[in-house]
Amino acid sequence: MTTSNKPKIGIVISSIRAHRFADKPAQWIHELASKRTDMDFEVVDLRDFDLPLFAEAKSPSRGTPENEVARRWSAKLAELDGLLFIVAEYNRSITGALKNALDYAYKEFNRKPAAFVGYGGVGGARAVEQLRLMTVELQMAPTRNAVHINMEPFMAVMKGEKTLAEIDYLNASANTMLDEFAWWVHALNAAR
Numbered sequence: 001m002t003t004s005n006k007p008k009i010g011i012v013i014s015s016i017r018a019h020r021f022a023d024k025p026a027q028w029i030h031e032l033a034s035k036r037t038d039m040d041f042e043v044v045d046l047r048d049f050d051l052p053l054f055a056e057a058k059s060p061s062r063g064t065p066e067n068e069v070a071r072r073w074s075a076k077l078a079e080l081d082g083l084l085f086i087v088a089e090y091n092r093s094i095t096g097a098l099k100n101a102l103d104y105a106y107k108e109f110n111r112k113p114a115a116f117v118g119y120g121g122v123g124g125a126r127a128v129e130q131l132r133l134m135t136v137e138l139q140m141a142p143t144r145n146a147v148h149i150n151m152e153p154f155m156a157v158m159k160g161e162k163t164l165a166e167i168d169y170l171n172a173s174a175n176t177m178l179d180e181f182a183w184w185v186h187a188l189n190a191a192r
């Protein structure tokens with residue numbers, strides 16, 4: 001078995017609810033990104049990390065969490081060279097599940113790039129902007145470009161009238177975002 005030495009990117013699914021829309025953008029961007037030869041992608045689903053609400057004695061910036069699931073989450077993050085967040089917008093921000101997961105780690109995020117695929121009424125833009133601020137506190141490098149799945153495609157895909165892969169502007173914006181992301185992934189890999 002050969003092990004790839006390409007940078008490893010986690011596509012983080014931030015919604016954990018039943019019947020979530022999140023699987024559609026996650027699958028679409030995974031397929032599109034996997035056509036690239038410069039990075040390897042894997043889906044990292046917050047459903048697989050059933051984290052309790054953060055109540056650790058110490059901030060993760062000052063020590064390893066005690067909770068076993070949190071340790072598994074930190075270990076997964078430590079393997080990754082960048083994070084591509086699939087961003088649901090809940091009450092104009094990110095999901096509680098994602099905020100909780102961000103609170104559980106620190107150094108595992110540091111000096112790694114972050115990119116975003118948002119969806120919702122305004123393409124998840126309000127949630128993505130808030131997430132950008134959080135990634136700065138985690139010492140990540142958020143990309144300027146993001147993918148925003150706006151109301152019209154969001155509804156069309158939700159109703160099963162179209163697939164995301166059939167929507168040209170989304171493919172174009174995903175490739176622009178991935179090109180910028182790749183630059184940061186390679187630059188920060190070398191610098192780390």
Ligand SMILES: Cc1cc2nc3c(=O)[nH]c(=O)nc-3n(C[C@H](O)[C@H](O)[C@H](O)COP(=O)(O)O)c2cc1C
Pocket residue numbers: 015016017019020021022023088089090091092093119120121122123124
């Ligand atoms: C608790 C909650 C709050 C929401 N708030 C917003 C919002 O502020 N802006 C928005 O565009 N959509 C909002 N929505 C609609 C979501 O964009 C839509 O339900 C989407 O499918 C959620 O992603 P998910 O299905 O992957 O969980 C909200 C949905 C929920 C469940």
